Amino acid sequence: MAKELIKGNVAIVKGALLAGCEAYFGYPITPASEIAEYASLLFPKLGRVFIQAESEIAAINMIYGASGAGARCMTASSGPGLSLKQEGISYCAGAELPCVIADIMRGGPGLGNIGPEQGDYNQIVKGGGHGNYRVIVLAPNSGQEMCDLTMLGFELADKWRSPVILLADGFTGQMMEQVDFPEEPVRSTRKSWALYADRESKHNLITSIYLSHADLEAHNIKLQKKYARIEQEEVRFEELNCSDADVVMIAYGITSRICRTTMENAREQGLKIGLFRPRTLFPFPSQRIAELGQHIKFFLTVECSNGQMLHDVRLALNGTCPVEFYGRMGGEVPSAEEIFGVLTRLLKS
């Protein structure tokens, strides 16, 4: 298998092309810019489309256009750009258009800074745009997953006719790790609902407008049923040392990597600490968290945010198990020792 020492952001681009992505529309922003830069280099080499759009809004609407025309397509940005894209994401969800969007999170709110943060959880996972929609959210925590989950993202997007957002952070985007790349590129097949500018497909209509209230309610009910099926079928997570744990840390993305070191250090000192890592944030692994909650003393949710995933953990447990929280913000990332300190304090209290 081909192996490369590669930045997470670049691994996304290569993964996208291996997944048969035909078009990239984007706007540069730190810490996501390498994605646009490498897309501008690699997409044309394969006869694929790269356009640096005039804005994030234009980029997501180009995605809408190209996705409606049956193409696998993607865009990428960071928090401020995602805020702008929310309009288009809502339209894509409404018109059931598949696409992959990477959010390499930075510090907010506002212009914030370019340090790594996880403060976009709410706007991404809960749906930052208008209307009753969800998007599938994947949370990579390594260079390998930046490639793998991008590829999976295209598959899930087509399978469910839904936008898929890769929710990563500045560190996962900027970090270089060894990545194994598959050597069998994928090519998507013709979609029955898309427009191909030919006679067979011309009666397909790409729209999110339903003027009649009854029709729009029916459309919404259909969407909710789809989301319920996604919750049944697409939950993904990783568990480390949870089976005998007294305390389980819950973290995603870069924070889960740091918690892993905390856990290993704690285990060396004989503390029964486990780590639970959601790889899908929607659907959220609520059921498994609830099961784990029956056997442990408490959970410690760790995020580089003010505690956003925390609410999903609490909802999953519905009061059946205590949930503690530790978070850093503004581009500050907790060290493994710092989290260990929090754990030991909590264990004593």
Next chain:
Amino acid sequence: MEYQVLLEKPKSFYQNYPRKAGNIEVTHYCPGCGHGVAHKYIAEALDRLDLQDRTVLISPVGCSVFAYYYFDVGNEQAAHGRAPALATGVKRALPNSIVISYQGDGDLAAIGTAEIIHAANRGEQITVIFINNAIYGMTGGQMAPTTLEGQKTSTSPLGRNPANEGFPIRMAELLATLEAPVYVERVSLHDVKNRNKARQAIYKALKCQKDRKGFSMVEILSQCPTGWKMDPPESLKWVAEKMVSYFPLGVKVDRIDESEPVTRPEQIWDPEVIIRNLGLVTLDIRQRADRSAIAEIHRNPRFKIAGFGGQGVLTMGIILAACGMIEDYNVAWLPSYGPEMRGGTAHCHVTISSKPIGSPLVSSSTVCIAMNKPSQEKFEKELVPGGLLIRNTSMIDVPPARTDIDVVSIPAAEMATEIGSLKVQNMVILGAYLEKSKLIHPETLEMVLKGMLKKAALLDMNMKALEAGREHVRKNA
């Protein structure tokens, strides 16, 4: 000019309108509205040019949001103002399609100003039909960017006042200032003569697209009797008397004849070509260095490498990580990034481990490489007891504060200058580290450097610098 009497509906229209609720024999447009006429000219042109099956029409927001009720072609419905971006997406995905972005004045000249200007400026091979009726029709008669001075609307009830709202915007002229558009014309629907000009302009714009010549736009001055609170004849008169004098009719740009057809490249799907172009290669990964010879403290190292920008701090980290990967370790390299880099200091975290790597953030390091004084002061305290500090004494004039660590002091900048370039000071340091730690086999390092440095002279200088670093450690051991 050739005249033709059309006795039947163009084929590019549905014969009736099942997508529409209620009476499917008539359109939803108001009596006297200009949209129906513009629609008819588009449908006729698609028939004449035999483009129906290849066409994707982008419906905007506004009264023509339901254009897909009528046109028997592919349809995508856009968010307000975004039709040119959608059109871009469709056309780029399907270069053989014929894409029409049909937009009103609020859509195109207010909320979608950026999208229209940049689609035009990229020379997207699309046709824009711009209905300028100086008002927001669908939303109930609010002021448009093209509303005339003094014109009363529901959001300019006292008449448009340029001191508050600015002047009506002339989009055809604005787009005509760009280099890329191939054909831009403004026409009007207020009488038969002008309607025929409109019909010809729409045909010409679509033919321009069929011939792959580039971006075309037809701005159509159109009446909105309902929005203007007039009867249809009055509204036609208003276009003729008020609108035409502010929005001059005629061709603004016509570069069709001198423009060469533009074709887009073919997609490549051959797996081998894809793999090659992505630069994916299978590497010869195996343990080369004798791991049993590595002292405990140097196993699975965690580095903090820091210095000024330009001292090769980040590159040194990448080389270490790449060597680690080739020697079948797990590796992680995490840089400082963004403005910090431009401000003159840089550092990176490198982890090389035989086990899966948890935190790529090095908060307690086993190796600290300090290329300058601030780096030593900032990062030596993170070293574990017994850890290794390598200090570039060319740039550091204070001793380390720690006494419980191993220290290698090396005047790397001076040595590098002697070898031929200050730029290889990082290699001097790297050589010293590798001699000290025995972590990486020299053969592995050479492989990595050969992959990174294509020029023989440069490689040679780097190898010399490495050797000088090694030699320094051997001598001072």
